[in-house]
Amino acid sequence: MTEQPNTPNDSQPGGVVLPGPWTPTVDAPGEAGEALHGEVIDQQGNLVVPEPAGPPARRAVPLPALPVSGKEIARTAGRAAVQSAQGHAVLARRAAEAATHAAIREQIRAARARGDAAELAAWLDRLHAAKDARRQRVANLPAVLKAAGVSSLAAVLVVTGVLLTAGILVGVVHPVGVGWGDYWGFIGWLLRLLVTVATVLVPLAAAGVVPAWLVLTHRAGQAADAPSWVATSTEVDVDIVVDERTLTQALAALRIKQITDYLKKAPLQYVVPARKDGRGTYALIRLPGGLPASYVTVQTKRESIAASLHRRTNEVWLRTGEDAGLLDVWIADPGALKEGAGPYPLLTDGFVDVFRGVPFGRSLRGDPLVAPLMERNTITGGQPGQGKSSSARTMLAGAALDITAEIRIWVPDTNFDFEYFKPRCSRYVMGADDDKIRQILEDLRELYAEVQARGQLLVDHKIPAVTRKKASEGIGLHPLFCLLEEAHLAIQHETYGKEIAQLLIDIVKLGRKRGIHMIVSTQAPTKDSMPRDVTRNCSNGIAYAVGDHVANDALLGQGAYRAGHRATELIAGVDKGTALVKGFTGERSVMAQTYFIHVDHVPALIQRALDALDRKGLPVPGTDTPRGSGQELEARDLLDDLDTVLGTEVISIAKVPPLLLNLAPTWAPYKGLTGAGLVKLLAAEGIKVPSTGNRFPLDPVTVREEIGRRATADLDE
Numbered sequence: 106m107t108e109q110p111n112t113p114n115d116s117q118p119g120g121v122v123l124p125g126p127w128t129p130t131v132d133a134p135g136e137a138g139e140a141l142h143g144e145v146i147d148q149q150g151n152l153v154v155p156e157p158a159g160p161p162a163r164r165a166v167p168l169p170a171l172p173v174s175g176k177e178i179a180r181t182a183g184r185a186a187v188q189s190a191q192g193h194a195v196l197a198r199r200a201a202e203a204a205t206h207a208a209i210r211e212q213i214r215a216a217r218a219r220g221d222a223a224e225l226a227a228w229l230d231r232l233h234a235a236k237d238a239r240r241q242r243v244a245n246l247p248a249v250l251k252a253a254g255v256s257s258l259a260a261v262l263v264v265t266g267v268l269l270t271a272g273i274l275v276g277v278v279h280p281v282g283v284g285w286g287d288y289w290g291f292i293g294w295l296l297r298l299l300v301t302v303a304t305v306l307v308p309l310a311a312a313g314v315v316p317a318w319l320v321l322t323h324r325a326g327q328a329a330d331a332p333s334w335v336a337t338s339t340e341v342d343v344d345i346v347v348d349e350r351t352l353t354q355a356l357a358a359l360r361i362k363q364i365t366d367y368l369k370k371a372p373l374q375y376v377v378p379a380r381k382d383g384r385g386t387y388a389l390i391r392l393p394g395g396l397p398a399s400y401v402t403v404q405t406k407r408e409s410i411a412a413s414l415h416r417r418t419n420e421v422w423l424r425t426g427e428d429a430g431l432l433d434v435w436i437a438d439p440g441a442l443k444e445g446a447g448p449y450p451l452l453t454d455g456f457v458d459v460f461r462g463v464p465f466g467r468s469l470r471g472d473p474l475v476a477p478l479m480e481r482n483t484i485t486g487g488q489p490g491q492g493k494s495s496s497a498r499t500m501l502a503g504a505a506l507d508i509t510a511e512i513r514i515w516v517p518d519t520n521f522d523f524e525y526f527k528p529r530c531s532r533y534v535m536g537a538d539d540d541k542i543r544q545i546l547e548d549l550r551e552l553y554a555e556v557q558a559r560g561q562l563l564v565d566h567k568i569p570a571v572t573r574k575k576a577s578e579g580i581g582l583h584p585l586f587c588l589l590e591e592a593h594l595a596i597q598h599e600t601y602g603k604e605i606a607q608l609l610i611d612i613v614k615l616g617r618k619r620g621i622h623m624i625v626s627t628q629a630p631t632k633d634s635m636p637r638d639v640t641r642n643c644s645n646g647i648a649y650a651v652g653d654h655v656a657n658d659a660l661l662g663q664g665a666y667r668a669g670h671r672a673t674e675l676i677a678g679v680d681k682g683t684a685l686v687k688g689f690t691g692e693r694s695v696m697a698q699t700y701f702i703h704v705d706h707v708p709a710l711i712q713r714a715l716d717a718l719d720r721k722g723l724p725v726p727g728t729d730t731p732r733g734s735g736q737e738l739e740a741r742d743l744l745d746d747l748d749t750v751l752g753t754e755v756i757s758i759a760k761v762p763p764l765l766l767n768l769a770p771t772w773a774p775y776k777g778l779t780g781a782g783l784v785k786l787l788a789a790e791g792i793k794v795p796s797t798g799n800r801f802p803l804d805p806v807t808v809r810e811e812i813g814r815r816a817t818a819d820l821d822e
């Protein structure tokens with residue numbers, strides 16, 4: 106029987122890998138602590154609650170300084186009065202909604218529209234419960250009033266009784282003869298005191314209540330449109346309250362005929378009325394007249410809706426709902442993007458099971474996002490300085506905290522971004538010179554050989570893909586995470602680029618089922634800088650601000666731009682650390698804010714992983730196998746291979762690549778090799794193929810002469 110991939114299991118070498126998306130614990134995997142799903146626990150066992158994000162920052166809207174005329178002042182006062190009046194209507198409507206249980210009824214309508222029977226039943230129960238509770242309150246009202254009346258009467262009687270008794274004692278019984286006159290004088294003084302207190306307090310209370318009421322109604326009235334005759338040119342830019350009314354207005358402003366005609370007859374139908382959803386407002390709208398939602402989700406309409414609602418375009422999210430006529434709307438609170446993802450949850454504590462994914466950031470709505478890793482590859486791209494390296498660092502930090510995972514990092518450039526990962530890596534290359542790129546090529550050849558070897562292991566163990574259990578058995582199927590940073594620099598290298606590109610293609614195609622995850626990072630993927638077979642095989646896509654739809658679709662999938670999934674709307678510099686990601690949730694794409702791990706925080710994090718390995722007496726995964734050994738690392742010589750496949754006759758160069766491929770079918774450089782490519786390779790070996798009649802005939806004698814020349818050169822040396 107075959108096993109299900111990605112089934113967590115606790116029988117790995119090095120101890121128990123604890124479940125949970127990133128399963129932080131009080132100690133290293135396999136040690137004392139019990140797993141707590143998705144919660145971060147500090148060394149003392151306390152739950153670490155991430156700092157709550159502050160309130161959304163209001164954008165300051167610079168207004169030109171205009172001279173304020175008397176007319177403007179009058180209009181401003183008029184507007185305040187009108188809004189206060191409108192506020193009464195708004196409050197009355199809210200009261201009516203509360204009286205009719207409107208909020209519950211909305212949920213009932215939504216559940217009915219979704220066909221969610223369980224949800225519908227639950228909301229119907231809630232409606233009945235709310236109605237019963239109200240009925241009960243009304244039924245109890247006479248008793249309550251009666252009780253209040255009885256209590257008041259009793260209080261009056263008690264006070265009167267006390268005063269009378271006091272009067273009798275004072276006026277009649279008292280031995281020193283304090284008379285009735287003094288007693289009535291005292292009662293009169295008491296009454297005057299009460300009247301005085303009342304005359305001071307009542308106007309004071311009235312003076313407070315009226316302004317408070319006006320402020321309340323004015324605020325409520327801001328949600329309604331004031332008439333144009335009280336509009337001024339110096340209005341403050343108030344936030345638009347996103348509700349059914351403002352959404353309808355925004356849709357009406359699109360001037361789409363079906364919507365305009367429909368609104369003349371009836372209000373728009375809100376399957377889910379506008380309601381607070383995370384850091385924004387959500388609504389589901391049934392578009393009228395057979396209008397497909399895809400007509401509204403396009404860029405220009407989205408911009409227009411954003412303008413109507415005083416939002417940035419990337420704060421407005423429109424999608425086609427469950428059927429073509431349903432428009433799914435989510436509008437971020439102003440400035441919600443600026444809140445960021447908050448601190449990385451495993452900064453000081455916790456470990457990970459990579460089969461459950463690693464912490465990545467938060468969605469725009471504010472939900473935590475986990476990057477799935479197993480059976481996947483990741484491509485990340487965007488303009489310089491937007492956060493590509495940082496997101497790769499975040500993913501690899503997670504991987505490093507699973508002590509069963511091996512990590513290999515290649516940076517074909519001179520930068521410090523990943524230096525602190527070095528002690529946790531089995532292969533690490535950083536540098537831009539030819540030697541470094543050649544080392545990267547050799548490491549990729551080695552990795553490709555490992556892909557092949559792991560394929561055989563899957564066959565031997567009769568499993569279609571690596572599972573947690575198999576990954577933990579120490580049979581060479583442990584999770585392996587590789588990063589090729591600034592991949593375009595390696596792929597476009599004059600000498601080694603072509604082979605690197607071909608190896609990448611083969612590795613991303615075959616590696617994922619074999620427990621190998623490749624992260625390729627680049628700026629703007631084009632057909633020259635990133636083979637399409639690589640982008641197509643990366644089911645995780647992370648797109649920071651990109652310049653055009655080509656880069657967008659290379660990162661987020663074919664057709665993403667047309668369907669409105671656009672990283673082109675992110676603004677370079679402004680939206681640092683914010684990316685549109687695909688493959689992380691059930692949605693086609695989601696706007697994500699990445700956890701940012703400063704380079705200086707990496708050493709402690711890596712040390713935690715090393716300590717955990719140490720406690721288990723385990724080496725850093727992969728470091729016990731020296732480079733290039735352990736696996737059958739092919740090293741072929743082109744001229745020797747040509748000597749083998751060529752006969753004695755001159756042959757057209759176009760016919761040679763299939764012969765080479767036939768000789769070494771798994772040798773990456775021969776895959777996809779063309780006649781023109783072979784001409785270039787031979788030129789690099791010092792053999793010039795003539796173009797004669799555009800046939801480029803290859804003379805085997807030339808090849809064998811070169812082999813002979815090298816042999817004697819070796820002897821000469």
Ligand SMILES: Nc1ncnc2c1ncn2[C@@H]1O[C@H](COP(=O)(O)OP(=O)(O)OP(=O)(O)O)[C@@H](O)[C@H]1O
Nearest residue numbers: 488489490491492493494495496681682699700701
């Ligand atoms: N998630 C984030 N939150 C906050 N700031 C971030 C985030 N990611 C990146 N930054 C900021 O952006 C800067 C650049 O990030 P990073 O080096 O990851 O960008 P890059 O896209 O890899 O750039 P380059 O292509 O030049 O290497 C960081 O130093 C940091 O200040």
